[in-house]
Amino acid sequence: MTTQVLFANIDEPGLNTIDVYRRHGGYEALPKALRMTADEVLAQLETSELRGRGGAGFQMGKKASFLPHGSMDKYLVCNADESEPGAFKDRELLQKNPHQLIEGIVIGAYAAGINRAFIYIRGEYQLQADILDAAVKEAEDAGFLGERILGSDHTLSLVVHRGAGAYICGEETALLDSLEGKRGNPRLKPPFPANQGLFQGPTLINNVETLSNVPHIIRMGADEWAKHGVSGSAGTKVVSVSGCVQRPGNYEIELGIKTRELICGLAGGPLPGREIKCFFPGGSSSPVLTAEEGLDLPYDFDAMAKAGSMLGSGSIIVVDDSVPIVEVAKKVAKFYAHESCGKCSPCREGTNWTVKMLERVDTGEATPMDLDIIASVQDQIIGHCLCVLGDSMAMPIGSMVQKFRAEFEEHIERARERNELATVAPEPEPVALHGAQPDVGPY
Amino acid sequence: MARVQRYADGSRVPGWDQAVDLTKEPAPVPEPATTPVPDELRATIEAYMAKYPDRRSAVIPALAAAQRHYGWCSPEAMDQVAAVMRLTPAYVESIATFYDMFENEPSPLHDIYVCTNISCSLRGADELFEHFVETLGDDAQFNVRSFECLGACDIAPMASVDGVYVGPLELDDVPRIANDARDGRPVLPSKQIANRAVADPGAAVPVPDPDAMAAGPLVPPERGRGEAAAPEDEL
Numbered sequence: 170m171t172t173q174v175l176f177a178n179i180d181e182p183g184l185n186t187i188d189v190y191r192r193h194g195g196y197e198a199l200p201k202a203l204r205m206t207a208d209e210v211l212a213q214l215e216t217s218e219l220r221g222r223g224g225a226g227f228q229m230g231k232k233a234s235f236l237p238h239g240s241m242d243k244y245l246v247c248n249a250d251e252s253e254p255g256a257f258k259d260r261e262l263l264q265k266n267p268h269q270l271i272e273g274i275v276i277g278a279y280a281a282g283i284n285r286a287f288i289y290i291r292g293e294y295q296l297q298a299d300i301l302d303a304a305v306k307e308a309e310d311a312g313f314l315g316e317r318i319l320g321s322d323h324t325l326s327l328v329v330h331r332g333a334g335a336y337i338c339g340e341e342t343a344l345l346d347s348l349e350g351k352r353g354n355p356r357l358k359p360p361f362p363a364n365q366g367l368f369q370g371p372t373l374i375n376n377v378e379t380l381s382n383v384p385h386i387i388r389m390g391a392d393e394w395a396k397h398g399v400s401g402s403a404g405t406k407v408v409s410v411s412g413c414v415q416r417p418g419n420y421e422i423e424l425g426i427k428t429r430e431l432i433c434g435l436a437g438g439p440l441p442g443r444e445i446k447c448f449f450p451g452g453s454s455s456p457v458l459t460a461e462e463g464l465d466l467p468y469d470f471d472a473m474a475k476a477g478s479m480l481g482s483g484s485i486i487v488v489d490d491s492v493p494i495v496e497v498a499k500k501v502a503k504f505y506a507h508e509s510c511g512k513c514s515p516c517r518e519g520t521n522w523t524v525k526m527l528e529r530v531d532t533g534e535a536t537p538m539d540l541d542i543i544a545s546v547q548d549q550i551i552g553h554c555l556c557v558l559g560d561s562m563a564m565p566i567g568s569m570v571q572k573f574r575a576e577f578e579e580h581i582e583r584a585r586e587r588n589e590l591a592t593v594a595p596e597p598e599p600v601a602l603h604g605a606q607p608d609v610g611p612y
Numbered sequence: 613m614a615r616v617q618r619y620a621d622g623s624r625v626p627g628w629d630q631a632v633d634l635t636k637e638p639a640p641v642p643e644p645a646t647t648p649v650p651d652e653l654r655a656t657i658e659a660y661m662a663k664y665p666d667r668r669s670a671v672i673p674a675l676a677a678a679q680r681h682y683g684w685c686s687p688e689a690m691d692q693v694a695a696v697m698r699l700t701p702a703y704v705e706s707i708a709t710f711y712d713m714f715e716n717e718p719s720p721l722h723d724i725y726v727c728t729n730i731s732c733s734l735r736g737a738d739e740l741f742e743h744f745v746e747t748l749g750d751d752a753q754f755n756v757r758s759f760e761c762l763g764a765c766d767i768a769p770m771a772s773v774d775g776v777y778v779g780p781l782e783l784d785d786v787p788r789i790a791n792d793a794r795d796g797r798p799v800l801p802s803k804q805i806a807n808r809a810v811a812d813p814g815a816a817v818p819v820p821d822p823d824a825m826a827a828g829p830l831v832p833p834e835r836g837r838g839e840a841a842a843p844e845d846e847l
Contacts (some may be wrong), residue, residue, distance in 0.1 A: 179815045242665070253760035254729045261810060282723040285665070290711045292676070293725070293762050295775035296806055333672050334712030336760060345634050350668030352710040368665050410811075411731040411765030418811020435813070453730055453761075486765070504760055505842045511624065535693035554651050 177423040190268040198384035204323040210280040217391035235283045235363035243283045244367040249290040250339040255484035256452035258379035263297040267304035273383035292333040331547040336508035355556035381430030398424035402469035410436040413489035429464040443489040451481020456559030456568035494573040505562035514561030519550040527555040533584025659834040684715035720755040725772040728758040731765035777805035
């Protein structure tokens with residue numbers, strides 16, 4: 170059921186060292202790429218139709234082709250700030266096969282005529298950053314990085330830059346600000362980074378998994394590589410499955426397999442006696458799909474989009490029937506309220522309002538009308554900010570309120586009953602006055 | 613739960629409701645002559661600055677180095693970073709207060725970040741965090757924080773103990789983690805992410821290769837407070 174391209178030999182001890190990586194054919198795509206012209210390599214990337222694995226799903230080759238030609242300062246930034254709740258695929262790739270990524274960066278930079286590259290890795294990934302540092306040093310010593318790589322005209326320096334804990338820095342323009350030594354605030358787009366990015370120079374930003382695919386595209390040839398997956402979603406995808414499943418973890422699949430096979434087959438399905446209530450198909454920012462809606466869909470970019478959700482970073486979070494949906498909504502909303510950088514009002518205020526309203530739902534101070542207000546706040550956030558952090562809360566919360574409205578209403582009703590009983594119970598007298606004995610139970 | 617500092621009227625900006633003292637001069641770039649900086653810290657920061665086209669890019673790594681040296685981003689530490697990098701203290705502080713991993717108050721010796729985001733909480737992270745707080749909340753050696761997704765939902769519920777990821781944790785693991793950290797031992801070696809195989813059944817290694825074994829398994833790096841890590845460690 171799984172296909173190993175990125176995960177080939179992944180658990181072999183020492184694959185993070187250059188010797189073992191090379192024994193498995195590592196750094197063989199690089200000389201092959203350097204014998205081609207940069208345009209030919211770029212054409213290969215475009216032909217492969219490799220779509221970005223970080224969340225937006227934009228074609229990598231197309232993005233690289235947007236960079237202006239010429240010998241100005243251009244930059245490649247690898248986004249390794251994996252912070253989306255539910256996503257942990259890049260961690261595995263960085264920790265176990267860092268050279269695959271480095272080779273991808275060198276080839277990607279060659280295709281777009283770039284001489285300086287950075288890997289922005291989240292500060293919490295200390296083990297992975299240390300492994301990357303060691304790998305970069307090995308690659309430099311072996312001549313795969315630095316001046317005139319393998320005797321070609323291609324020169325590339327690569328710096329591993331550690332963040333310090335901010336979800337927003339996974340957003341590409343906030344990442345650029347952070348890499349320039351500023352607070353991580355998103356920028357207005359356009360100009361897009363391909364025109365004006367890091368230090369005002371044209372910049373290509375790609376996710377770890379996207380760049381890790383590049384050596385394989387060159388090694389196999391774009392057409393051969395694209396035989397994996399389905400039309401519109403070429404290639405394999407490392408999918409992180411977590412939450413209420415028996416075997417959470419990373420699985421490399423061909424895009425387009427049935428979602429049920431992934432969740433119930435590979436990840437073992439829900440715990441015994443439990444049913445799947447809903448799942449996030451692409452990290453906590455994606456609208457939830459109920460089991461009926463989602464399990465029989467093929468797991469690829471287009472099918473998820475058609476179902477009103479998204480593949481995002483390929484991170485499935487499964488929620489089972491023992492979990493109140495209000496708890497899930499509260500967790501998600503609180504996360505985005507905490508991580509909002511505060512630059513745009515709809516996101517800064519909207520995330521906080523949503524948290525407050527959901528807390529009122531939980532404590533029974535809300536009315537069903539408040540659910541409409543929650544939904545309308547989400548509508549007013551979407552599309553009204555510089556980046557999509559606010560949308561990332563609004564989409565799942567909106568979908569939860571819409572799809573589980575009855576449960577929300579029931580939750581409110583139960584909480585109100587609880588509150589009423591709590592206030593009635595200590596005062597027996599009014600009960601006697603009104604003649605009726607409410608069944609208050611042993612409170 | 614997550615510890616965002618709140619000031620007047622719930623704002624995240626300290627002193628936003630106080631009028632600016634217009635008679636006070638803004639703090640300039642600190643004088644190198646009157647701002648002594650430990651040699652190793654200076655060397656580390658200077659090495660960082662050399663890696664970027666614009667030296668300001670090094671401010672996050674520089675603050676991280678200062679925090680490793682002093683245990684937290686104290687006003688003195690930020691002044692020293694500002695002096696070496698030739699930036700104003702205000703600029704440096706604006707960075708130190710934005711990112712979650714910088715401590716703006718004196719911080720205990722050991723950091724325990726318990727992930728309480730969605731995937732972990734579906735597997736009992738909230739109870740785990742409460743248990744951590746009950747057990748270690750009053751211990752002066754431990755800085756127990758609930759943290760947003762740490763990117764290890766496969767080992768949920770999990771925690772990062774001085775940067776080392778461990779999981780899946782049970783409540784009984786809490787005292788063991790505390791003892792390991794106190795005694796300077798590797799924390800719960802059997803539950804460290806470094807020693808965990810990929811879940812994907814197709815990725816299982818068929819035959820162990822004796823040559824590759826000689827390269828050794830992945831070992832988490834040793835880290836500690838009170839010494840700046842050697843620059844090549846970070847480069």
